[in-house]
Amino acid sequence: MADPGPSPTARAEISHGSVGAAGADPPRAGRPPIPKAELHVHIEGTLEAELALLLAGRNGISLPYQDAKDLRRAYEFSSLQSFLDLYYATMAVLCTEQDFADLASEYLERASAQGVRHAEIFFDPQAHAERGIGLARVIDGLWSVLGSSEQTHGISTALIMCFLRERGPAAAMASLEAALPFRDRIIAVGLDGAEVGHPPAAFSDVFDRARAEGFRCVAHAGEEGPPSYIWDSLDRLRVSRIDHGVRCVEDAALVARLRDEQTPLTVCPLSNLRLGVVTELARHPLPRMIEAGLAVTVNSDDPAYFGGYIDDNYGLLQAVLGMTDPQLRTMAEASFRAAFLADEARARHLDALAGWPDG
Numbered sequence: 001m002a003d004p005g006p007s008p009t010a011r012a013e014i015s016h017g018s019v020g021a022a023g024a025d026p027p028r029a030g031r032p033p034i035p036k037a038e039l040h041v042h043i044e045g046t047l048e049a050e051l052a053l054l055l056a057g058r059n060g061i062s063l064p065y066q067d068a069k070d071l072r073r074a075y076e077f078s079s080l081q082s083f084l085d086l087y088y089a090t091m092a093v094l095c096t097e098q099d100f101a102d103l104a105s106e107y108l109e110r111a112s113a114q115g116v117r118h119a120e121i122f123f124d125p126q127a128h129a130e131r132g133i134g135l136a137r138v139i140d141g142l143w144s145v146l147g148s149s150e151q152t153h154g155i156s157t158a159l160i161m162c163f164l165r166e167r168g169p170a171a172a173m174a175s176l177e178a179a180l181p182f183r184d185r186i187i188a189v190g191l192d193g194a195e196v197g198h199p200p201a202a203f204s205d206v207f208d209r210a211r212a213e214g215f216r217c218v219a220h221a222g223e224e225g226p227p228s229y230i231w232d233s234l235d236r237l238r239v240s241r242i243d244h245g246v247r248c249v250e251d252a253a254l255v256a257r258l259r260d261e262q263t264p265l266t267v268c269p270l271s272n273l274r275l276g277v278v279t280e281l282a283r284h285p286l287p288r289m290i291e292a293g294l295a296v297t298v299n300s301d302d303p304a305y306f307g308g309y310i311d312d313n314y315g316l317l318q319a320v321l322g323m324t325d326p327q328l329r330t331m332a333e334a335s336f337r338a339a340f341l342a343d344e345a346r347a348r349h350l351d352a353l354a355g356w357p358d359g
């Protein structure tokens with residue numbers, strides 16, 4: 001397996017310079033990272049530059065970069081689409097079961113150092129299928145590592161297969177049907193990819209079918225898209241969590257609904273910064289969302305590309321937005337409450353959180 005590379009903080013400095021007024025380590029030295037669940041991470045978005053280049057060499061694929069530093073120089077994004085272009089192009093190095101296993105191993109190493117106790121991990125089967133990489137290879141590779149993650153890393157894991165919204169509902173339905181033989185290793189379906197211009201309502205039949213087949217449902221909405229996409233994800237897709245959802249703050253009635261129903265939102269601050277959803281972290285709507293009583297969780301999205309993993313996001317909330325330990329505890333608690341966990345496991349994780357020392 002590839003060397004895991006520099007620490008996330010060092011990586012942020014290498015690739016992007018300081019990530020804000022307080023881009024240094026969070027002021028929590030000497031304490032273990034807060035125990036948390038990660039509910040919004042794309043496994044393909046954990047592909048570090050070093051591993052991408054190693055796999056390119058292993059599979060005889062040429063990437064137009066001299067080295068990892070050169071590849072990271074390309075991580076300057078102006079929008080979700082500008083990121084997706086690079087994300088899809090770079091994941092072309094993932095070819096064999098072993099590649100997916102190595103990807104999952106590196107994620108678990110980093111997640112464990114960042115205090116993750118449970119992870120629900122997105123993957124994009126359609127992006128692999130179009131390159132001739134079938135679902136069996138992807139899932140067998142990921143599961144060869146994730147299937148024993150609790151024993152190896154103390155992290156329970158589950159897979160969420162996403163539909164790429166820009167490919168439309170017919171392709172999504174075909175992808176769902178192809179996944180039915182693997183249902184024992186997939187807990188939920190999600191909706192990701194280019195949001196604007198691809199409203200969720202078109203996928204209502206796909207989500208109805210997924211629910212009937214026993215999958216939980218989540219969807220990216222309100223990242224770049226308008227509040228109406230969040231309404232429709234709730235009403236037409238009947239999702240149990242909203243991924244991102246930050247644009248809900250533009251619609252008071254929507255905020256009231258999300259608060260009343262305590263719909264979990266998987267917010268990804270560094271992602272929002274890197275993709276231009278917010279111009280600076282100091283202006284992120286997360287404090288307003290918490291103030292409004294929303295069930296906010298903090299997550300990493302595509303950490304290899306955005307300069308930090310999940311605890312780096314937590315740390316930046318403290319360092320840049322001045323969030324307090326009790327607020328971090330509330331968000332970590334929300335992550336365990338929002339997870340697709342059995343009651344006994346949830347209670348165990350909440351106990352571990354209660355035992356996290358005060359700073």
Ligand code: ADE
Nearest residue numbers: 042192193194220301302
């Ligand atoms: N796929 C990977 N990251 C994504 C994001 N932030 N939004 C939508 N689709 C994605």
Ligand code: ZN
Nearest residue numbers: 042192220301
């Ligand atoms: Zn995402």
